[in-house]
Amino acid sequence: xxxxLRRAAASVEQxxxxxxxxxxxxxxxxxxxxRVEKGLMLLLGGGLGLAIWLQALPAPxxxxxxxxxxxxxxxxLESGTPVALAESAxxxxxADWRPAALFASVQPAFWHRGPAAHPNDRAARVEQGLARLAxxxxxLSVLAFPAATAVETETAGGVDVLAARVAGxxxxxxxxxxxxxxxxxxxGSTKQWGLVELAIPEFLP
Numbered sequence: 247x248x249x250x251l252r253r254a255a256a257s258v259e260q261x262x263x264x265x266x267x268x269x270x271x272x273x274x275x276x277x278x279x280x281r282v283e284k285g286l287m288l289l290l291g292g293g294l295g296l297a298i299w300l301q302a303l304p305a306p307x308x309x310x311x312x313x314x315x316x317x318x319x320x321x322x323l324e325s326g327t328p329v330a331l332a333e334s335a336x337x338x339x340x341a342d343w344r345p346a347a348l349f350a351s352v353q354p355a356f357w358h359r360g361p362a363a364h365p366n367d368r369a370a371r372v373e374q375g376l377a378r379l380a381x382x383x384x385x386l387s388v389l390a391f392p393a394a395t396a397v398e399t400e401t402a403g404g405v406d407v408l409a410a411r412v413a414g415x416x417x418x419x420x421x422x423x424x425x426x427x428x429x430x431x432x433x434g435s436t437k438q439w440g441l442v443e444l445a446i447p448e449f450l451p
Contacts, residue, residue, distance in 0.1 A: 383419025
């Protein structure tokens, strides 16, 4: 206790603490960068920025997928009713399971329906699914049920259109029977039905 009192008395005698004012200048270490080194750093920074920008861009549509897109709605199909269109499209597609036959039987909206997918990926998945179907041989028969399909209104691209879903089964050459579901919409001007989605479980989409 006496020692604490002694130190307190000594600090009072010394007066108030002195503040040290001024600027602290850190000592520089090393040498200045040369023009070549500065230019190299700028080049590396610009290259990194360009790489990030290119990575963020969507992949371009391949010529393969662009060709498939150009085939949309080019097949001649019976399109007076949803069931007739679905059966006609499936017979055309299942004749030899060529991808071009499917892409010629669907409407342009096919490429934007369902889960978001890049055209290249969508085309590849269709090719793979049709290749597996081709292993079972061509379609022998198409049976849609029920024959009377309910028609409803849906909004596509900001426009109200008539839409219908047709479900049924396909009999293939090797005896296999697979189910299918088709989503169709009606063109407002021509009143013709078009295929915009086709699902065959375990094969498509």
